[in-house]
Amino acid sequence: xxxxxxxxxxxxxxxxxxxxxxxxxxxxxxxxxxxxxxxxxxxxxxxxxxxxxxxxxxxxxxxxxxxxxxxxxxxxxxxxxxxxxxxxxxxxxxxxxxxxxxxxxxxxxxxxxxxxxxxxxxxxxxxxxxxxxxxxxxxxxxxxxxxxxxxxxxxxxxxxxxxxxxxxxxxxxxxxxxxxxxxxxxxxxxxxxxxxxxxxxxxxxxxxxxxxxxxxxxxxxxxxxxxxxxxxxxxxxxxxxxxxxxxxxxxxxxxxxxxxxxxxxxxxxxxxxxxxxxxxxxxxxxxxxxxxxxxxxxxxxxxxxxxxxxxxxxxxxxxxxxxxxxxxxxxxxxxxxxxxxxxxxxxxxxxxxxxxxxxxxxxxxxxxxxxxxxxxxxxxxxxxxxxxxxxxxxxxxxxxxxxxxxxxxxxxxxxxxxxxxxxxxxxxxxxxxxxxxxxxxxxxxxxxxxxxxxxxxxxxxxxxxxxxxxxxxxxxxxxxxxxxxxxxxxxxxxxxxxxxxxxxxxxxxxxxxxxxxxxxxxxxxxxxxxxxxxxxxxxxxxxxxxxxxxxxxxxxxxxxxxxxxxx
Numbered sequence: 001x002x003x004x005x006x007x008x009x010x011x012x013x014x015x016x017x018x019x020x021x022x023x024x025x026x027x028x029x030x031x032x033x034x035x036x037x038x039x040x041x042x043x044x045x046x047x048x049x050x051x052x053x054x055x056x057x058x059x060x061x062x063x064x065x066x067x068x069x070x071x072x073x074x075x076x077x078x079x080x081x082x083x084x085x086x087x088x089x090x091x092x093x094x095x096x097x098x099x100x101x102x103x104x105x106x107x108x109x110x111x112x113x114x115x116x117x118x119x120x121x122x123x124x125x126x127x128x129x130x131x132x133x134x135x136x137x138x139x140x141x142x143x144x145x146x147x148x149x150x151x152x153x154x155x156x157x158x159x160x161x162x163x164x165x166x167x168x169x170x171x172x173x174x175x176x177x178x179x180x181x182x183x184x185x186x187x188x189x190x191x192x193x194x195x196x197x198x199x200x201x202x203x204x205x206x207x208x209x210x211x212x213x214x215x216x217x218x219x220x221x222x223x224x225x226x227x228x229x230x231x232x233x234x235x236x237x238x239x240x241x242x243x244x245x246x247x248x249x250x251x252x253x254x255x256x257x258x259x260x261x262x263x264x265x266x267x268x269x270x271x272x273x274x275x276x277x278x279x280x281x282x283x284x285x286x287x288x289x290x291x292x293x294x295x296x297x298x299x300x301x302x303x304x305x306x307x308x309x310x311x312x313x314x315x316x317x318x319x320x321x322x323x324x325x326x327x328x329x330x331x332x333x334x335x336x337x338x339x340x341x342x343x344x345x346x347x348x349x350x351x352x353x354x355x356x357x358x359x360x361x362x363x364x365x366x367x368x369x370x371x372x373x374x375x376x377x378x379x380x381x382x383x384x385x386x387x388x389x390x391x392x393x394x395x396x397x398x399x400x401x402x403x404x405x406x407x408x409x410x411x412x413x414x415x416x417x418x419x420x421x422x423x424x425x426x427x428x429x430x431x432x433x434x435x436x437x438x439x440x441x442x443x444x445x446x447x448x449x450x451x452x453x454x455x456x457x458x459x460x461x462x463x464x465x466x467x468x469x470x471x472x473x474x475x476x477x478x479x480x481x482x483x484x485x486x487x488x489x490x491x492x493x494x495x496x497x498x499x500x501x502x503x504x505x506x507x508x509x510x511x512x513x514x515x516x517x518x519x520x521x522x523x524x525x526x527x528x529x530x531x532x533x534x535x536x537x538x539x540x541x542x543x544x545x546x547x548x549x550x551x552x553x554x555x556x557x558x559x560x561x562x563x564x565x566x567x
Contacts, residue, residue, distance in 0.1 A: 007162065011100065019068075023059070024054075024059045024432065025055050026075070030163075031102035034073065035073075050459050052079050054428035054454050056072050056099070057422075058072075058432035059072040059090075063095050063432075065433040070097045071098050072098075072099045076116060076119070086422075088420055092126075092418070094154050094218060096156065098146045102167075103163040106165055130161065140175050145158075145181065153186025190320045192330070194318060195330050202274060202301070203341065203342055205347075206350065207271060208272060208276070210225070210234050210235065211276065215242075215279015215324045216242055216324055217412060222410075224324075224328035236254065237257040240416065243403060244413050249387075249407050250409075256404065257269055259554060266564060267357045269293075270296070270562045273297070273299070278303050287313070288557075288558070290314055292562075295560075300318070301316070302318070303328070369521065372519070373545065377524055381445075384528045387407055390433045392416065394423055394427075397447065402416075415433055424454040425450075428457050431461060441532065448498055452502075458511040459511055466538060469538075474545060477493070514534060514539045516531065552567060
């Protein structure tokens with residue numbers, strides 16, 4: 001029998017029906033009735049952040065590391081506008097989120113009421129979909145639709161804007177078992193004829209290459225990708241978002257490709273004759289200038305859930321629209337039934353060429369330096385955590401070094417802002433990861449510029465006893481900005497020098513955490529070991545690193561993948 005509930009009660013009941021265990025938010029006038037209902041129950045845990053941007057990043061980290069929909073709750077006006085950066089971050093990386101925002105009463109919409117903004121208009125360019133609830137009878141079904149849209153097809157953030165009067169009104173509560181939307185029916189199964197064509201092309205390859213992106217992670221297809229590559233003895237490279245989709249320590253892994261990818265991965269991309277793109281979108285940081293993408297004639301297979309991503313930047317020969325997991329299963333099944341087998345002598349010769357490229361040792365750095373090299377810190381972090389930590393990062397040089405030197409063998413262990421490149425993402429995302437994985441080791445790799453974007457979340461970590469390990473690679477510069485200024489702007493370091501930094505040890509201690517300052521290479525291991533021994537404390541490690549160190553390899557903007565700067 002249905003019962004009458006207020007809009008606020010319905011909102012919380014919907015979250016409970018969806019199995020939501022944790023939401024991230026910050027209260028305000030337009031959502032106080034919803035917060036009141038949160039207070040009255042204990043099934044959905046609320047995490048109070050110190051800034052709405054952090055609520056979205058935390059929900060984002062929660063979603064990426066757990067394969068659940070992340071949920072955030074913010075108030076109207078500045079609450080919503082503060083959240084937009086986090087919404088856009090999730091949108092660019094196709095992360096499933098549901099954002100519930102408060103709105104002024106329906107009678108005040110459009111009248112410049114206190115703390116009113118056009119939430120639907122502001123967020124439209126950076127959400128998968130959004131809703132403004134104008135009738136309380138639509139509320140439950142709207143929230144059901146939001147979770148369905150966010151988690152199916154190409155995932156993404158969906159926003160539900162709830163006016164204050166809607167949260168007070170009452171109606172009968174009925175939560176639908178499912179929703180049917182005539183205008184939204186994502187394709188999951190790949191076309192069998194296209195899969196057959198792909199199998200035939202793969203078996204004809206003499207210089208094959210598998211290029212895997214974040215879609216492999218999002219569709220939980222890492223095991224199938226690994227099976228495909230190892231069955232065929234094909235080399236595999238992953239994008240920044242795809243790290244962990246194929247085990248980095250496997251001999252067939254060529255590492256990350258793209259602007260800061262390995263020499264062997266980029267060269268293999270340029271000279272292969274059959275390229276199998278799996279859940280990747282050929283973005284500018286991966287392939288460079290499309291005009292220079294390919295040094296040899298080659299044919300491309302592209303598997304993606306989103307038809308708009310196929311042939312968007314690079315024309316492909318065999319498009320397959322469908323969920324990566326389903327398509328890979330069918331492709332493997334088809335390949336196993338084919339009478340033709342891969343050209344083993346040709347592939348063996350191809351591996352010889354790849355091994356010659358590997359000999360360039362493109363990730364080498366000065367291991368005898370008396371100043372801490374940031375690459376060494378990441379290497380030692382990988383060694384001490386045995387490659388089994390959840391790693392979040394902010395954005396900049398430290399992000400690229402983390403991607404290059406921490407070898408991810410498992411999916412959903414590497415959490416970073418790829419598409420939008422959001423400084424300030426790392427620590428709040430780590431909070432979400434820790435809450436989703438309470439027994440996991442969680443480290444945030446950051447820099448002294450990025451960490452200050454959301455530094456206030458040290459307070460949230462204290463309140464909820466989140467034992468994060470902060471690895472601050474402190475070179476006293478906005479490192480990636482400085483690198484570009486050195487390479488392309490005549491060493492004119494315009495506003496990239498951080499000359500008023502706090503004492504991070506004292507700052508961490510002022511929030512009730514443990515702070516460490518590490519200045520010598522020989523102290524790196526002891527600091528990391530001590531930090532991870534403190535299982536119930538947040539430890540902020542301030543590593544004073546070489547100011548002059550740059551990220552190599554590097555493909556300059558507008559260049560092709562084979563035009564790398566190596567030293």
